[in-house]
Amino acid sequence: MTSLIQQYQSSRKSTFSMKGNTVFFFLCALFILQESRAAHNNGVYIVYMGAADSRNGSLRDHHVQLMNSVLKRKENALVHTYKHGFSGFAATMSEEDARSIAQKPGVVSVFPDPLLELHTTRSWDFLKYQTAVEIDSQPKSDSEPSSPGSDTIIGILDTGIWPESESFNDKGMDPIPSRWKGKCMEANDFSTSNCNRKLIGARFYNQSDITFSKLHTPRDTIGHGTHVASTAAGSTVASASYYGLAAGTAKSGSPSSRIAVYRVCSLNGCRGSSILAAFDDAIKDGVDVLSLSLGAPSVLEIGLESDPIAIGSFHAVDNGIIVVCSAGNDGPTSGSVVNVAPWILTVAASTIDRDFQSNVVLGEKNEVIKGEGINFSPLEKSAVYPLIYAKSAKKSGASEDEARNCDPDSMDGGLIKGKIVICDTGDSGYSVRDKIDVVKAVGAIGIAVIDDTLNAVASTYGAFPATVISSKGAAEIFSYLNSTGNPVATILATVSVTKYTPAPAIAYFSSRGPSYYTRNVLKPDISAPGVDILAAWIANDTSEAPKGKEPPLFNVLSGTSMACPHVSGIAASVKARNPTWSPSAIRSAIMTSATQTNNLKAPIRTDSGSIATPYDYGAGEVTTSEPLQPGLVYETSTIDYLNYLCYSGRTTSAIVGIVKTVPDGFACPKDSNSDYISNINYPSIAISKFNGKDNKNVSRTVTNVAGDGVSVYTVSVDAPGGVNVKVIPEKLQFTKNNEKLSYQVVFSSSSATQLKEDVFGSITWSNGKYKVRSPFVLSSKSSDE
Structure with a gap:
């Protein structure tokens, strides 16, 4: 018999249901779905029983009886109960127990606890420049704490928060709204004093699987949640930068909004049972906007009945909360968009008009080849270092493909040592960071990797001179290599280039439509900045610090995870100006006021240069002022x-x-x-x-x-x-x-x-x-x- 887990993996609508009726780019590499059975199912099943109705005592009693019947078996244990926005529970149980419960009256669906993945100084200024309409009777600046947004609460479901960041100071903010019913949970490294009038709530949910990191604190030890929260609603911070790069004033979408954090993710991913518990609490707590920069891998094509985000967001919207989710980072593959339920506002990722360039300089004529990446190269600015194509250093026994791609154990260290190496991308699965490790190990002093997709997104490489160049740039380098017997070059330290054109463009990693679930609802809904976004960071991350530097207070990340909070912040601003509007009215205002042109007044394009379509960006690129007064x-x-x-x-x-x-x-x-x-x-x-x-x-x-x-x-x-x-x-x-x-x-x-x-x-x-x-x-x- 096919197991529940196999069914769950093989079918997008796999679930158990009453009477047979089936009712994040940067960090995504860290948050992949584990291939083992244990990762797909930690022994926990979610029993979803529909809407919670406090008026129906007999129904409530029935739910309790059902839950107690599950727990009679010694091997079963309760993980979460859901009772505020919807009804049900999560518990460890056998497949046999899950099958039995699925047939009980009142049970909508039973499914394995899924593991989901986590899919700014310049971005807000750029969006402001893209705005074309002046709004009448504009409220006070969001930087003023007395603005109407001060009563708007954004809930963040993510990896937690670093509360000491300056982005979460509450200077000048009004008292916490009396309608707030949430809490600030304590832990060994987190106290109630870490919450304030900006960060008004912090919860965490312990993962039930012993193979996973325990979430015994709301404190962010990964950085993702801190980055996301500050992008959506961080306080304005002057003189922010990443070691001098992207310098400026860090802003957010709604600086006067409050933040409530729900830590549902660890380094290994985000358990569905915890996500549902966070939705349940957020509904009771009184948030206005929920921001989720996470989702299922697109290959799973999870049905609505088995998707914790679809289930939780349905009830959140039914309680007047707008839910904003990232579209996923599985682009540019067609049909890869996730979080496709029509009650969710789904966000794709686009570039902004800032570029992090680390250029290659060739020969005595100092010919410049554009490169992309963040490094703090100590090399001379003049081209004085020997340059070699990795294929020319092929090691005996290695193939030419392995050598040109800088695969492990493929190059002769005697030919590489002291030189800058040109590497192809290849399809062997080795990342740029892997290639850096390989060439460093054989004595190289720098690396330029050829990749037409990664060339549009800046990754961080620390002090090692590393950059990514386009195939067009590579052709110029190869021409130079063939023209001289003594090729020399250098790799320059990164500089920030602003007013870069054309922008926005849809990022290559941003997941694309059409929706796998139905072609009759267009997804994604909207696009927003999600490439090279500067925002707050955890203050103990030495892995991101160049040698001799303190950990960064801000960091640069890319992904639909970064695009989602831009829209969440704008949604909070729309809610603040129009407090009686429904979640769908706010979504409509954001979508119908989007722009489809870039800063050259031409159609927005994809990263590859083709004209973008609604499958790439939904209604278009979000604007900041127009959604406040959309007309209709x-x-x-x-x-x-x-x-x-x-x-x-x-x-x-x-x-x-x-x-x-x-x-x-x-x-x-x-x-x-x-x-x-x-x-x-x-x-x-x-x-x-x-x-x-x-x-x-x-x-x-x-x-x-x-x-x-x-x-x-x-x-x-x-x-x-x-x-x-x-x-x-x-x-x-x-x-x-x-x-x-x-x-x-x-x-x-x-x-x-x-x-x-x-x-x-x-x-x-x-x-x-x-x-x-x-x-x-x-x-x-x-x-x-």
């Missing part, structure tokens, strides 16, 4: 999410068990199929099975939030070749604030030819003051392809 918003209601579950194959009875409050008389439509997912009131439009023969008709409803009362919006359409798009009506005439008006969009083909590839366009409503843009994608493939 698309509100995705509870009914939309219920219908989404219906259209995805759930029954009414299964859905009733999930949702806290089901509208009276709700039932899944009799004609439910995945095509109808396109009709949920989402700020973007995605349609599958567009075959060139049948028209596709979708509807949307917008709400007037501009405060202008009477206003007329006119539609404009950007349609791809071969596609006709008709919007009915073409004008929306609002007579009052908060009025809702609906429209239809009819997509048809101008020929009978089926699409050969997915195509993209947009629909924009404008009243002369606001532009409200929705991207759309049309695919000839079905939702299951």
Whole structure:
């Protein structure tokens, strides 16, 4: 019989369910999913029992009885209970017990405890430059502690926090909002005094697997959570830098917001049972925004019923909390985006207009070849050091491929010693850091690695002269090597280059759409800066310190992990200005006000140079001011999410068990199929099975939030070749604030030819003051392809 774990790995919708109804770049290398069975399942299963309803005493008693029945076996042990935002528990148990519990009344699903992975001075200034609209009646600067954002609380689910960082000082902040119900948990290295009016809450969740690091403290010993928290809501810090690089004032998306930290991750990853416990607590604590720079590896394609983030975020949104998640770092592979549930705001990563250059200088003419990387090279600025291509130093018994790629034990140290080495990337799996170790071991004094993808993201190499060059730059180096019998070069120490063009570009590592779960919801939703981001760091990390230097107070990281908190901070600012808005209204404001142009006023491109599409960046690059007053918003209601579950194959009875409050008389439509997912009131439009023969008709409803009362919006359409798009009506005439008006969009083909590839366009409503843009994608493939 196939084990539960094998089922979980082999199917994106693998789960147990009542009555058969199935209801982070930089650090990602450290947080990979372990290949062993123990890592996939630590013996813990999550029993999900839907919404918590404090009014239903008999149901609550039933949950307790079920949990107690599980624990009767001596080998079973309770890990977490969930009772605030949703109901259920996590416990160690056998597969047999899990199968038995899955059949009990009231159980929505039972699944193995998954291991998820963790997927700024300049970035906020850059986003400000990209903003094109001035907002009326702008609130006070976010640097002023009395701004409305001071009552907004951002919850961070991550590796914890380094509370002593200057980014978390509470100077001048108002008292903690009285509605806050959270706590500051104590540990050997963390006391209640570490919390303040900025860092108002800190919790940790012990991992149940003995093979994992225990999380007996909210203190961040990894750095990821500290970096993320300071990007979203850190206090403004002057004279921040990474050893002089990226110098400036460190800012965040919402400097006056409060931070609540939920440590759910260790060095080995993030357990799903802990993530669900953090969601449960955050709902009770009273956060406004939840930021998660983590998710499942894209290869697992976890179904919604087995995904702790999808489950927890559903109930968070149902309780008025907007949930922002990273899209994953498995790009540029198509269909690699994760955190794809429609109630999540999913964030891709883009570059900013700052570049960390460590250039190679060739020969007596000092020809400069652009390189990328952070190093503090002690070499002379003049080209005086011997230069060699690694292949030319091939060791006897090694292959040419092994030598040119600088694989271990492939080069003759006598030919390498005292020289700068040029290495290819290859596909042997060795990283740049591995190659550095190899060439250092045989006496090299510097290294330049050829890689067209890594050349766009700066990694940190310490004092060793190391840089990454493009294949174009490599061609120039090879030409020079072939032209002289005494090639010389040097590698320069890194310098920060600002106003770099073009920017933004979508980072190569950023996960791409379409969603593996359904082609009828466009994912990712938005892009934000996620490359070379400077933010706060843990103060005891000697591994990042150059020789003779103290540990850095700030560090430079890249990944969708860094993009996510940018959007979380903006979401908090929108919430502060519009405190009554729903999570979907805030998401809509962020998406419909995005930009699709770079700082050259040209279309945003990918890292490879191609024009970016909504599969790369969703609605586009986030802006900072426009979301505060978007004009119109698309509100995705509870009914939309219920219908989404219906259209995805759930029954009414299964859905009733999930949702806290089901509208009276709700039932899944009799004609439910995945095509109808396109009709949920989402700020973007995605349609599958567009075959060139049948028209596709979708509807949307917008709400007037501009405060202008009477206003007329006119539609404009950007349609791809071969596609006709008709919007009915073409004008929306609002007579009052908060009025809702609906429209239809009819997509048809101008020929009978089926699409050969997915195509993209947009629909924009404008009243002369606001532009409200929705991207759309049309695919000839079905939702299951």
